[in-house]
Amino acid sequence: MMTFDIDALLKDPSIHIIVCTGAGGVGKTTTAAALGVRAAELGRNVCVLTIDPARRLAQAMGLTELDNTPRPVQGVSGGTLNAMMLDMKRTFDEVVESHADPERAEQIFNNPFYQALSSSFAGTQEYMAMEKLGQLHNDSSEWDLIIVDTPPSRNALDFLDAPARLGSFLDGRLIRILTAPARGAGNALGRIAALGFGIFTNVLSKILGAQVLADIGTFVAAIDTTFGGFRERADATYELLKQPGTRFLVVAAPERDALREASFFVERLQKDNMPLAGLVLNRVQDVDDTGLSEEQIAAAAQALRSMGPDNELAAALLELHVERMQLKARHKHVTQRFEGAHPGVPIISVPAMAEDVHDLEGLRSVGTALAQHTDW
Amino acid sequence: MHPEPGPEPGPEPESWPNVTLHVVSGKGGTGKTTVAAALAIALATNRHRVLLMEVEGRQGIAQLFDVPPLPYEERRVAVAPGNGEVWALAVDTEDALLDYLEMFYRMRRAGSALGKMGAIDFATTIAPGLRDVLLTGKAVEVVKRKEKNAKNAYDYVVLDAPPTGRITRFLNVNSEVSGLAKVGPIKNHADSVMSVIASPQTAIHLVTLLEEMPVQETIDGINDLRASNLPVGGIFVNLMRPPRLPENQRSQALRHNLNSDQIAESLALVGIDAPGLVAVLEREAEDHSRRVELEQRELERLTGLHLPMVTLPLIPSGIDLGALYELARVMRDAGVTA
Structure with missing residues (x-):
């Protein structure tokens, strides 16, 4: 099995972003946190951005409050470690605040559509994770390595696609046409389109009710004059992910479903020329060889x-x-199938731990396991 | 001496006699699709017709039953013991919206034209609540559907739902939609969906493993469901590994105090020998005992919820069609019957 040296990756000063991604329930957050501790103890100044850590893991890292700002983690020697938990609504609010005067910001915050968008919109979490990553990368005086744990999406690819999708949607033709009267720009659209979209708005009003459309109209008008270019912002962060200082780690468990997700992700990264460091395979069963069958x-x-x-x-x-x-x-069998399909992808396997990880000591031992990787 | 039985179970599972809609959720990686499929087989046993629905576009059902990807169409995927039938449906948001437009406005054709313009994508993106109400609405439509002889089209519907972290929001369509539309047609639709989902006709089951994070998520999920007055069914503890050693030996293993001489003697009796074998076995016993200790601690936390609990064994050979029938049998033995 082809493998790779995680310490070399963590120590490499030209690497500034490591993205951990994969299906839900495979230990992504723990892996990201363990890498953060190890990188810091190898001398890097690290910031770990986690999305939804288990309570005790968050406590282990000193993340007792959700204030959307990196906080130093105590008890780490060598370099430094900061950690933060993403608050998606707050991140969105901050984007609005930094672009609009207080009065307009207030107007946006009070809009029912904004409230729905910032708290439950499909793709907002991914968009805001990207946004936060961009911010952390820009004010990087305190850290030289950011480790990101991706949101628990239905589909691991959402992390890559959702921001652009949401961006296009907010900047898109349909929302502009739909909300044209509110923006006073209806004339440019032409009569032919207007006819088709008349039916369209009619159906939407039937489904959603006219009030929803009115709310969206006001929202789009309000944000349009303060900051345009949702799509541009999403694209800029996406570009960041393609830079040579970024590496992706795809995290999986030795099970069919998790490895299938991992395959999708590996293929996508290769297609988009994104830098893949390798696959981290958690919870692998390890057995001492006794020579007996x-x-x-x-x-x-x-x-x-x-x-x-x-x-x-x-x-x-x-x-x-x-x-x-x-x-x-069984684990070996499913892993070999993955290797057969992706022969160039190095794999690190981490043995199953007897207990859950919930303190720095536990994170250190996961880090050690990542660096040693089990040999099959 | 045989290994003692598994840890103390919770209250006896009920048969949920009045429930027609079974919603199955669970943290990612706990096997919720597998449990939903096995539950469908268990409920179909003895001449029942069950529809197993998935809503996340993952084609998990097709993979489990080893059939080609499911279209938006109800298909029979398996039979159950005693002439039961399991049907399956993969619900797609766009098709569910067209269904909805047809059912309430006779507007399927206009709807498909809009689909080509990307309008449906747009509508469901604008309002994530709309997406959920369409998906849950489809489940409710199937539950209510009657055949010509006024019999229910399906005896039971099993919904493979989104994971625990999103389940309350997914099912609580009423409040989700009302944040968006206080009046109007979609609000009315949400109200009618809610009248089934929040009623004793529905049971929401959570699948978990005996590990800290999934158990915590289960407890949080149940609190959320209860706070929203949604009907919690039971807990399915998946991938249970029964203790292989009695308690006294487990605590000896943890204290590195197992009788090594006795083990070596036994191994010699059957002519099994390898350098360091006893030490390897003792290390594994320690690992196992620590794991059992953790599982029992987690099981106790679940017992505190006072909900019916069904424990499902880890099937070492992995999940295939045969394993689904085995899990269905375990469920029936545990009292999950139709």
Whole structure:
């Protein structure tokens, strides 16, 4: 199995952004946090941007309040470590505040459509994660490496696509035409289009109600004069991800679904010429090789089961060992299928931990495991 | 001496006799699609017709049942013991919107023309609540659907829903839509959807693993559902690994205190020998005992919720069609019956 050196990546001064991505539930956040601790202890000044950490993991990193600003993590030696949790609504509010005078900002905040957009809109979390990454990268006097954990999307590709999609939507033709009366620019559209869109607005009013359309109109008019170019902003951050100082780590678990998502992501990164460092495979079953076959051990366990209570303990231990061998074989099988499809992608496997990680010590041991990587 | 049975179970699962809509959610990676599919088979057993629905465009059902990707059309994907039938439907937002326009306004044709203009994408992007109300609305439509003889078209509907973190918002279409439209047709539609989802006709089940994060998310999810007055069903604990050692030996393993001589003697009896084997086995026993300790701690936290609980075993060979039937059988043995 082709592998790679995570410490070399973390120490490389030309690397400024590491993006951890993958399906939900594969340990992305823990991986990002562990990399942050390790990079800091290798001397880097690191900022970890997490999206939705488990409560105890957040506490381990000193993230007790959600104030949308990086906070120093205590107890790390060598370099420095800052960490923050993304507050999507607050990030959006800040974007508005930095572009509009207080009165107009207030007007935008009070708009029902803005409230829906900033708190529950599909793609807003990804857009704001990108926005925050851009901000962190711009005021990088305190850190030289940003590690990003991506939002728990339905689909890992959403992180790449949602910002541009939302950007195009907000800047798009339809929203402009739809809201044209509110913006007083209806004449430019021409009569033919107006006819088609008459039906369109009619259907939308039927579905959504006229009030919603009116709210959207006011919102678009309000933001349009203060800052245009949602799409441009999203594109700028997207470009940042293609720069030579960025590396992607695709995180997965040795299961079919998670590896399928990982495959999609790897293919997409390759297609868009985005820099992929490799695949981190979490929770891999590791077993010491005893030189004995699964069949030999299973047979011995079965024999011991019929040899009286004194032998129950050894039988149980052998059965446990067989279970692990089976699990390892399955993990190896799905991983080999991934390797077959993506022969050039290096893989780091991290053994399954007996317990959840919720302190710096735990994050350090995940970091050590990442650096050592299990050899199959 | 045999290994003791699994940790103390929660209250006995009920059969949820009045429930026709089963919503299955869970944190990513806990196996919610697998559990939804097995639940559909369990409920279909003995001459029932069940529809299994997915709404996230992932084609997870087709992969599980090993059939080609599902179109927007109800198809039979499996049979259940005793002449039961499992049908499946992958709901697509755009098609659900066309359905809706047709049903309420007889506007399917105008709707498809708008689809070509990107208008439907636009409408569902403008209002994420609209997307959810269309998807849940489709589930409710199927639940209410009658055949000519006034019998329900399906005895049960199982919905493979979005993950725990989004489930309350997804189901609570009423409040989501009212943030956007206080009156109007979509609000009325949301109200009628809510009259089924927030009623005893519906049960929302959460799938979890006995690990800290999924359990925490389950507890938070249940609190959210309860706060929104949505009907919580039960908890499906997936991928359970039963303890292989009795408690006293587990605590010996944790204290590095297992009887090594006894183990070596037993191994010699069956002629199994390898350098360091005893040490390897003892290390694994320690690992296992720590894992069991953690699982029992997490199980206790779940027990505190006082909800029906069904535990499903880890199937070492992985999930295939055979494994689904096995899980369905475990569910039925645990009291999940139609």
